[in-house]
Amino acid sequence: MIFLKTDEEIELMRIADTITAKALAEVAKLVAPGVSTYELDKRAEEFIRDNGAEPNFLNYAGYPASICASVNDVVVHGIPSKDIILKEGDIISVDCGAVKDGFHGDSCYTFPVGDISPEVMRLCKTTKEALYKGIEMAIPGNRLGDIGATIQQHCEAQGYGVVREMTGHGIGRAMHEDPEVLNYGKRGNGTKLKNGMCIAIEPMITMGDRNIYFENDGWTTRTVDHKPAAHYEHSVAIHHGKVDILSSFEYIKEVLGDRFI
Ligand code: MF3
Ligand code: CO
Numbered sequence: 001m002i003f004l005k006t007d008e009e010i011e012l013m014r015i016a017d018t019i020t021a022k023a024l025a026e027v028a029k030l031v032a033p034g035v036s037t038y039e040l041d042k043r044a045e046e047f048i049r050d051n052g053a054e055p056n057f058l059n060y061a062g063y064p065a066s067i068c069a070s071v072n073d074v075v076v077h078g079i080p081s082k083d084i085i086l087k088e089g090d091i092i093s094v095d096c097g098a099v100k101d102g103f104h105g106d107s108c109y110t111f112p113v114g115d116i117s118p119e120v121m122r123l124c125k126t127t128k129e130a131l132y133k134g135i136e137m138a139i140p141g142n143r144l145g146d147i148g149a150t151i152q153q154h155c156e157a158q159g160y161g162v163v164r165e166m167t168g169h170g171i172g173r174a175m176h177e178d179p180e181v182l183n184y185g186k187r188g189n190g191t192k193l194k195n196g197m198c199i200a201i202e203p204m205i206t207m208g209d210r211n212i213y214f215e216n217d218g219w220t221t222r223t224v225d226h227k228p229a230a231h232y233e234h235s236v237a238i239h240h241g242k243v244d245i246l247s248s249f250e251y252i253k254e255v256l257g258d259r260f261i
Contacts, residue, residue: 001178002170002177002178002179002191002197003170003172003173003177004194004195004196004197005172005196005197005198005237005239006196007239009103009172010198010237010239010244010246012100012101012102012103013103013104013105013171013172013198013235013237013246014237014246015100015101015103016053016097016098016099016100016101016103016104016105017098017105017106017107017235017246017247017248018105018246018247018248019047019048019051019053019098019100019105020048020096020097020098020105020106020107020235020247021105021107021247021248021249021250021251021252022047022051022251023044023047023048023096023098024044024094024096024107024108024109024249024251024252025251025252025254025255026043026044026047027040027043027044027067027094027096027111028109028111028252028255028256029255030043031086031092031094031111031113032086032113032114033086033087033088033113033114034085034086034087035085035086036080036081036082036083036084036085036086037069037071037078037080037081037084037086037092038080038081038082038084040067040069040080040092040094041065041066041067041069041080044066044067044094044096045058045065045066045067048066048096048098051098051100052100053098053099053100054098054099054100055067055096055097055098056097056098056099056104056105056106056175057095057096057097057175060175062218063077063079063219064079065079065080066096067080067094067095067096068093068094068095068096068108068219069084069092069093069094070092070093070094070095070220070229070231071084071086071090071091071092072090072091072228073222073223073226073227073228073229074093074220074221074222074229075093075163075166075204075206075212075221075222075223075229075231076093076095076166076204076221076231077095077219077220077221078093078219078220079217079219079220086113087113088113088114088115089113089114089115089116089117089120090112090113090116091110091111091112091113091116091120091123091124091228091230092110092111092113093108093109093110093111093229093230093231093232094108094109094110094111095107095108095231095233096108097175099175102173103172103173104171104172104173104174104175105171105235105246105247106171106175106200106233106235106247107200107233107234107235107247107248108202108231108232108233109232109233109249109252110124110127110128110230110231110232110261111256112124112259112261119207120207120228121261122158123160123205123207123228123229123230124230124261125261126154126155126158126160126205126230127155127160127203127205127230127231127232128230128232128261129154130150130151130154130155130183130203130205131151131201131202131203131232131233131234133150133151133154134147134148134150134151134183134201134203135147135201135234135236135243135245136150136243137150138193138199138201138236138238138243139193139238139241139242139243140193140194140195140238140241141192141193142192142193143187143188143189143190143191143192143193144179144181144182144185144189144190144191144193145182145185145186145187145188145189145190146187146188147181147182147185147201148181148182148183148184148185148186148190149184149185149186149187150187151183151184151201151203152183152184152185155203155205160205160206160207161205161206161207161208161209161210161211161223162183162184162203162204162205162206162210163183163204163205163206163210163212163229164182164184164210165212165221166204166221167180167181167182167183167202168180168181168182168183168199168200168201168202168233169181169199169200170197170198170199170200171198171199171200171235172198179191179199181199181200181201181202183202183203183204183205193238194238195238195239195240195241196237196238196239197237197238198235198236198237198238198246199235199236199238200233200234200235200236201233201234201236202231202232202233202234203231203232204229204230204231205229205230205231206223206227206228206229207223207227207228207229208223208225208227209223209224209225209227211223211224211225212224212229233247234246234247234248234249235247
């Protein structure tokens with residue numbers, strides 16, 4: 001069942017998503033060769049709590065951290081660890097969320113660590129473009145298939161893989177609500193979008209084969225061919241006939257300056 005949100009509820013979601021966006025910017029300040037993903041997690045958690053919110057990933061279905069820190073061939077749900085040290089040329093997708101006053105924020109950004117290869121840079125740029133092209137389709141009267149097909153076409157045209165096993169989702173009083181927001185599909189298919197819907201759109205795109213496997217920790221997912229994957233996510237509200245992006249990469253942009261992808 002899809003819960004439609006009022007304008008007041010959407011403003012509360014914007015607060016949770018703004019804290020999430022700023023927490024990602026705090027992480028951006030630390031991303032560098034030699035830093036562990038554990039340190040990134042601790043900073044995000046501290047920032048979220050200092051802003052009167054709670055990290056919503058922590059203890060979600062037993063998840064042990066406040067961010068997912070997914071390096072290179074890890075597609076999603078990389079568990080932060082003191083043993084995972086970033087090195088020049090890596091990419092790291094940091095997925096983060098906060099809950100405040102009963103509403104959830106959720107956003108993800110893939111950061112380069114130092115200088116990265118032009119091939120991997122193109123993967124990141126294409127994935128982020130796909131996210132914004134998908135968001136443009138999130139208007140009342142369009143259907144979920146319009147979002148999925150747009151993301152899929154943009155990425156597959158570049159020869160990339162669209163991960164099927166994980167999807168975007170509705171968001172609100174729960175981090176994961178209906179509907180599922182696929183990153184592939186057919187135009188004109190699927191649930192019709194309406195004012196009041198809030199969804200997280202999150203393409204997970206691979207440089208090679210789109211197939212993934214789950215590691216024994218029950219969380220970490222990797223590409224089968226060990227090529228890198230990128231992941232960008234915004235939470236958006238559909239209201240007043242338009243799409244309103246509740247999370248933001250602007251704070252990350254302020255931190256990264258001309259290193260912003
Ligand atoms: N926030 C992720 C998503 O985009 C899910 C994180 S799973 C968790 O849907 F267990 F880490 F919380
Ligand atoms: Co999400």
